[in-house]
Amino acid sequence: MAGMQILIFAGSTRQDSYNRKLAKAAAEMATQQGAQVSLLELSDFDIPMYNADLEAQGTPADVIRLKQILHRHAAWIICCPEYNGSYPALLKNAIDWASSPVKGDAQWSDGVLPFRDTVVGMASASPGGLGGLRAQSHLAPLLLNLQCWLAPRSHAVAHAADAFDAQAQLTRSQDISGMQALIEQVLWAADRLQTTAS
Secondary structure, eight states: OHHHHHEESSSSOTOOOHHHHHHHHHHHHHHHTEEEEEEEEEEOOOOOOOOHHHHTTTOOOHHHHHHHHHHHHHHEEEEEBTTBBBBBBHHHHHHHHHEEEEOOOOTSSSTTTTTTOOOEEEEOOSSTTTTHHHHHHHHHHHHHHHOOOEEEEEEESSSSSGGGOSSOBSSHHHHHHHHHHHHHHHHHHHHHHHHHHH
């Protein structure tokens, strides 16, 4: 698993987002496990709300860039906020664009290409007692529909307002061990899947 590339990102752009903190903590943990980590910020991409009429004028350049980054990594950790018991529009919009075929493009005419056979671990952080588990339960079918492999493990950081220190590090042992186990499983599964494929 040493040297495995893993992409970690949060479905939030809020400056003080608990899930961005969780993604940062996960990136450091994955690095400690020997992975090559890419920490992606969705705020770095200029991606409009999905609209088929807009897409007909040409797929935005940052959507192509997102597709390329997603496809380059065999393993992901998604840190998903919970909005009204589900995942946020920001994350759904990014996935909708990334999975939309690009007509006339030899590579990206396959909309599922950035997702197929990617091992994905789900994590979440929320001020509530469930830690975002309801968002994960909605995100899972979406990822399976896109032919991702979902790690059986996931982790939810409950009462997130008290879960991080001033350096955005997790403070509770159960959250640290839970995230470490999730990362380890994702890296292990991605390594096995790549070995089988080759």
